Amino acid sequence: MSIQHVTILCFGASYAVAFGLEALQASRPTKMMGFLSAAVMGAGLVAHTVFLVAQHPALRSQSGLLLYLAWILAVFSFVGAIHHHRQAWGVFVLPIVLILVVLASLMGKLVSAGQSAGAEDVQTGALWLKLHVLLFVLAATGISVAFVASIMYLVQAGRLKAKALPTEGLRVLSLERLERMNRLGIVLAFPLLTVGALIGLALLIKERDRLTGWTDSRIIASLLLLIVFGMVLYLRRGFRVRGRRVALVTIMAFAILLLSLVTSHSFLPGGGP
Numbered sequence: 001m002s003i004q005h006v007t008i009l010c011f012g013a014s015y016a017v018a019f020g021l022e023a024l025q026a027s028r029p030t031k032m033m034g035f036l037s038a039a040v041m042g043a044g045l046v047a048h049t050v051f052l053v054a055q056h057p058a059l060r061s062q063s064g065l066l067l068y069l070a071w072i073l074a075v076f077s078f079v080g081a082i083h084h085h086r087q088a089w090g091v092f093v094l095p096i097v098l099i100l101v102v103l104a105s106l107m108g109k110l111v112s113a114g115q116s117a118g119a120e121d122v123q124t125g126a127l128w129l130k131l132h133v134l135l136f137v138l139a140a141t142g143i144s145v146a147f148v149a150s151i152m153y154l155v156q157a158g159r160l161k162a163k164a165l166p167t168e169g170l171r172v173l174s175l176e177r178l179e180r181m182n183r184l185g186i187v188l189a190f191p192l193l194t195v196g197a198l199i200g201l202a203l204l205i206k207e208r209d210r211l212t213g214w215t216d217s218r219i220i221a222s223l224l225l226l227i228v229f230g231m232v233l234y235l236r237r238g239f240r241v242r243g244r245r246v247a248l249v250t251i252m253a254f255a256i257l258l259l260s261l262v263t264s265h266s267f268l269p270g271g272g273p
Contacts, residue, residue: 006047006050006051006054008051008101010044011048011101014044014047015074015098017040018094019090019094021040022037022089022091022094025037026171037081037090038081041077041090045078048071048074049071051067059137062262063104065133065137066101067100067104068137070100070101072137072141073093076093077089077097084173086171087172088171092148092152092172096144096148103258103261128202128203131196132196132200132203135192135193135199136193138192139190139196141189142185142186142192143185143186143254144185144257146189146250146253146254147250147253149178149182150182150254151247151251153175153178153179153244154244157244179242179246182247189229190230193225197226224256225253225257225260
């Protein structure tokens with residue numbers, strides 16, 4: 001099969017099967033099931049990589065942005081599944097990857113980098129636009145990692161509260177490690193998101209003639225995301241709030257992130273971020 005024939009369905013189906021195997025592995029752990037899960041996940045990751053290389057979707061398009069973020073999280077899931085093979089890693093990460101892949105598919109026809117290059121070259125702020133999008137993708141990765149840690153934290157806290165045996169139910173990392181993982185994701189995402197938002201604001205001012213209004217859904221979502229993350233940092237450092245409350249606020253931030261990802265700017269051609 002030519003690499004040009006690799007479609008979203010190819011790696012999307014692989015991730016779905018891998019998630020099913022991870023779920024079975026979590027309920028009835030066996031070495032063979034773990035190996036099959038990692039193999040299928042790896043095959044999906046290879047197909048995903050081939051698709052991105054062959055189709056080269058524009059990062060500034062909604063579909064491209066979602067697919068690149070999904071790829072980063074798929075790598076995170078695969079490495080985590082190998083490194084933390086005793087924990088139910090893919091059960092938490094793969095659903096996010098699948099959601100992003102499905103959303104990318106629903107966003108419509110991909111705009112190739114070659115097709116959009118001409119439009120970007122005529123914009124004097126093309127370089128800043130690319131930097132804005134790159135920072136947003138990196139910040140979104142940190143937010144997604146913090147979200148995964150938050151879900152795991154709530155699951156583990158619930159198991160401990162119910163006094164479940166270590167061998168029962170989903171096996172996840174300790175609460176301390178999950179808190180560190182959440183904190184790392186937030187600490188890395190916030191400055192990236194802040195700088196990206198400032199660049200985006202500068203681009204908005206520059207292109208204000210084409211802006212339909214400051215109530216653009218992505219503008220509102222980005223501002224909400226920045227406020228929520230600022231609140232998380234303030235709760236952690238100012239009030240030293242930890243645990244369940246921080247996890248819930250992080251989940252809220254991830255929901256706002258998804259809103260920001262599926263909405264498009266009204267002032268940029270092609271619906272780019």
